[in-house]
Amino acid sequence: MDKEVTYRVGIPVMGPRGETLGRLEKVLLTESRHLVTGLIVRALESLHILPLDRVTEVSASEIRTTVLPEEFHGFPVFDPTQYEEVPPWFFPPGHHIELGALVTIKPLDVREQGEHEAMSRRAFMGRSVAIVAAAIGVSLLVPIGGYIMAAATTPMKDSWRELGVKLQDLPFDEPVGHSFRAVSVSGWMRVPEEKSVWLIRHSGASDPASEPEDQVLGLDSPLELKDSDPRLTVLSPICPHLGCEPQWHKGQKLFICPCHHSIYQLNGNRIGGPAPRPMDTLPARIADDGAISVIYEQFAIGIAAKKRLA
Amino acid sequence: MGHKIFAYLDERIRISSLMGFLLNEPIPGGSRWAYIPGSMVFFVLILQFVTGMMLAFYYGGTPDHAWDSVNYIDHLTYNGVAVGRLIRGIHYWGSSIMVIAVGIHLLQVFLWGAYKRPREIMWLVGVLLLALTMTASFSGYLLPWDERAYWGTIVGTNMIGLVPFVGEVIKDAIRGGVGLGALTLSHFFTLHTMILPTLFILFVLLHMVIFRRVGPAGPFSGSPEKLEATKDTFYPRQVLMDSFGMLAIFIVILALAVLRPPELESVANPSNAAYSPTPAWYFDWIFELLKLIRPEIVGVVGLPVLIAIVLVFLPFVDRKPVRSPFRRPISVLSTLFVLSAMLGLSIMAENGYKKLVDVDRVAMVRGQGVFNTAGCIGCHTLFGKGGKVGPDLSEEGLVGHSEHWLTVQFLNSKAHFPDSIMPDFTYLTPQQQHDLAMYISSLGRMGWPDPTKTP
Numbered sequence: 001m002d003k004e005v006t007y008r009v010g011i012p013v014m015g016p017r018g019e020t021l022g023r024l025e026k027v028l029l030t031e032s033r034h035l036v037t038g039l040i041v042r043a044l045e046s047l048h049i050l051p052l053d054r055v056t057e058v059s060a061s062e063i064r065t066t067v068l069p070e071e072f073h074g075f076p077v078f079d080p081t082q083y084e085e086v087p088p089w090f091f092p093p094g095h096h097i098e099l100g101a102l103v104t105i106k107p108l109d110v111r112e113q114g115e116h117e118a119m120s121r122r123a124f125m126g127r128s129v130a131i132v133a134a135a136i137g138v139s140l141l142v143p144i145g146g147y148i149m150a151a152a153t154t155p156m157k158d159s160w161r162e163l164g165v166k167l168q169d170l171p172f173d174e175p176v177g178h179s180f181r182a183v184s185v186s187g188w189m190r191v192p193e194e195k196s197v198w199l200i201r202h203s204g205a206s207d208p209a210s211e212p213e214d215q216v217l218g219l220d221s222p223l224e225l226k227d228s229d230p231r232l233t234v235l236s237p238i239c240p241h242l243g244c245e246p247q248w249h250k251g252q253k254l255f256i257c258p259c260h261h262s263i264y265q266l267n268g269n270r271i272g273g274p275a276p277r278p279m280d281t282l283p284a285r286i287a288d289d290g291a292i293s294v295i296y297e298q299f300a301i302g303i304a305a306k307k308r309l310a
Numbered sequence: 311m312g313h314k315i316f317a318y319l320d321e322r323i324r325i326s327s328l329m330g331f332l333l334n335e336p337i338p339g340g341s342r343w344a345y346i347p348g349s350m351v352f353f354v355l356i357l358q359f360v361t362g363m364m365l366a367f368y369y370g371g372t373p374d375h376a377w378d379s380v381n382y383i384d385h386l387t388y389n390g391v392a393v394g395r396l397i398r399g400i401h402y403w404g405s406s407i408m409v410i411a412v413g414i415h416l417l418q419v420f421l422w423g424a425y426k427r428p429r430e431i432m433w434l435v436g437v438l439l440l441a442l443t444m445t446a447s448f449s450g451y452l453l454p455w456d457e458r459a460y461w462g463t464i465v466g467t468n469m470i471g472l473v474p475f476v477g478e479v480i481k482d483a484i485r486g487g488v489g490l491g492a493l494t495l496s497h498f499f500t501l502h503t504m505i506l507p508t509l510f511i512l513f514v515l516l517h518m519v520i521f522r523r524v525g526p527a528g529p530f531s532g533s534p535e536k537l538e539a540t541k542d543t544f545y546p547r548q549v550l551m552d553s554f555g556m557l558a559i560f561i562v563i564l565a566l567a568v569l570r571p572p573e574l575e576s577v578a579n580p581s582n583a584a585y586s587p588t589p590a591w592y593f594d595w596i597f598e599l600l601k602l603i604r605p606e607i608v609g610v611v612g613l614p615v616l617i618a619i620v621l622v623f624l625p626f627v628d629r630k631p632v633r634s635p636f637r638r639p640i641s642v643l644s645t646l647f648v649l650s651a652m653l654g655l656s657i658m659a660e661n662g663y664k665k666l667v668d669v670d671r672v673a674m675v676r677g678q679g680v681f682n683t684a685g686c687i688g689c690h691t692l693f694g695k696g697g698k699v700g701p702d703l704s705e706e707g708l709v710g711h712s713e714h715w716l717t718v719q720f721l722n723s724k725a726h727f728p729d730s731i732m733p734d735f736t737y738l739t740p741q742q743q744h745d746l747a748m749y750i751s752s753l754g755r756m757g758w759p760d761p762t763k764t765p
Contacts, residue, residue, distance in 0.1 A: 125546035125549075125550045126545075128550050128553075129549050129550050132556070132557050135557065136557060139564070140360065140560075143393050144360070144364055144397070146391060146393040147386065147397050148364075150386040150388040151386065153388065154762045187370075187382055188379050189375070
């Protein structure tokens with residue numbers, strides 16, 4: 001298929017013995033593969049599809065095939081309603097359709113300006129359509145992407161919440177579960193919510209046990225490091241394993257999570273179970289009169305890092 | 311890669327044949343700019359679908375959340391870009407532009423005589439789509455649940471109630487009760503976001519299927535031979551023209567959304583009897599006409615019925631095959647007359663409305679400072695706080711006082727109210743007077759607290 005092949009509509013199609021099988025009616029091709037696959041031959045009473053591999057020779061005056069007249073009628077009959085007309089803009093490489101012969105070909109450009117010009121015009125218009133569509137699509141989809149992400153990325157301001165508890169009122173080395181009212185923000189809504197934290201007052205500032213493991217491991221954010229006090233540890237009630245709530249067991253002096261038995265010491269250090277990190281400490285401030293305030297942070301569960309949720 | 315995917319799909323779902331069917335539609339007489347309005351309407355409809363879905367993302371369809379959620383959308387930003395206001399702006403202006411595009415499409419089809427045999431059914435489906443467009447505008451109007459939405463819907467549904475015999479029943483069914491409330495809002499939300507889009511999809515499809523069955527009408531002049539000779543396929547030239555039309559209308563909508571973002575008036579207040587509602591601009595002419603027709607019932611019922619009768623029966627009454635507008639003087643002239651009457655009535659209606667002051671947002675912020683330092687709050691209530699001596703100013707911007715009126719009020723309130731005990735704030739500089747007037751004009755209209763900021 002390297003040399004230029006010219007199909008002229010109406011030229012005779014000859015069998016190997018030189019008998020006329022019919023006349024060329026159409027060229028059949030697959031658009032997607034840009035390949036000519038066959039010829040439509042008009043015999044006396046019907047149109048037949050002749051696969052291209054049966055064609056031996058194409059010349060300007062005739063087409064020769066290996067098909068004998070008697071077997072020709074065994075070739076499938078072409079049903080014009082099953083196929084669209086050969087698209088006029090389609091000229092596979094190495095092929096050529098004699099323009100003057102194809103009176104039904106559209107569009108107008110092909111007839112008036114020749115195939116090459118029509119092809120490039122057509123391709124240009126096709127590209128222009130794609131550019132316009134892309135321009136509209138991008139300028140619409142970018143704001144939509146931002147719009148969808150906007151709520152998710154709205155920064156939460158850290159708000160200090162005074163708990164109404166004073167340090168001096170807490171027992172030494174005994175966690176106190178303290179509930180307080182907070183407001184959870186969801187879109188335009190402010191929903192009052194009950195939150196709780198563990199407050200642990202340490203017996204001595206120099207007590208090594210007062211230093212929580214997450215500080216040792218360097219898990220804390222600058223905020224938590226800045227607002228920490230050796231006299232007090234504030235723990236989030238949420239188990240870093242899968243988000244259950246560990247309970248304080250007075251007799252054993254341990255936090256034990258009821259779900260998967262993660263076990264923590266007084267200051268949140270792990271001593272057993274599947275938890276990937278110690279219990280999470282929260283930033284805390286102690287005022288001169290001993291009043292405690294905290295920032296209620298929440299962290300991603302199930303991972304070793306103490307990753308804050310927005 | 312793309313080639314392979316295409317070949318794969320082509321083998322299985324015959325995609326090239328499908329594309330060929332969609333794109334190689336012959337257009338008698340070739341592509342024209344005159345044929346783009348239909349595609350433009352289609353594009354705006356899709357734009358409304360997309361932005362509408364986005365709005366529903368953050369919308370709460372009950373009276374105690376609707377306004378707050380719309381205010382929330384207005385304050386949504388991403389990397390400093392006010393994306394929420396932009397999306398709402400596109401949807402808001404998209405609805406106006408869609409009404410215009412539908413109007414142009416209808417007018418073009420009319421002038422080209424393209425509704426004539428055999429395209430009567432396609433025309434009827436188009437008339438139905440026009441009705442859907444108007445219903446969508448009307449039902450979307452209520453959803454922000456601000457003063458304009460509430461009172462506009464009160465009037466709109468009251469008009470339905472005037473229809474003899476069935477009116478009251480229909481009105482109450484639409485409202486979900488005698489009054490306007492939570493059920494009205496959820497009814498309108500369902501209508502606007504579920505029923506209408508479904509009907510739109512069905513009837514747009516039908517419109518297009520009929521279009522492909524019967525084919526484009528083509529130009530109104532030219533012999534069949536000539537039209538056949540100059541025939542063109544839909545792709546690529548007409549597609550390119552259509553895409554330029556879509557781009558143009560998109561740029562217009564985007565520009566309006568950015569330059570004139572939609573306002574949000576203060577939350578619907580059923581006890582604010584002083585509020586004077588105005589319809590959306592495309593209903594202005596009906597509004598004005600209804601003022602002229604007495605008794606009301608004739609206008610309220612007669613006008614829509616008349617419009618419906620004219621549009622529905624047009625292709626069945628006007629059965630002469632001649633399509634050129636130059637050879638149908640009566641049709642064209644009466645259309646021109648109706649159009650200019652609509653334009654005139656709309657202008658009259660707009661002139662009749664109280665013009666709200668165009669607020670300069672920079673001056674408004676300065677004016678808030680003046681308001682706070684001048685001690686206005688000592689006598690006036692603002693959003694629930696302040697004195698009770700003077701009137702509540704929470705919705706003062708909606709009253710429609712001019713800047714001049716407000717300035718006189720600051721300096722010499724006895725000029726307006728002889729018994730007024732308001733002190734004369736003559737020490738205000740002209741700049742301060744202007745700023746304060748801007749701030750007062752903004753009350754009840756803008757400057758709502760930002761709910762995305764955690765307090």
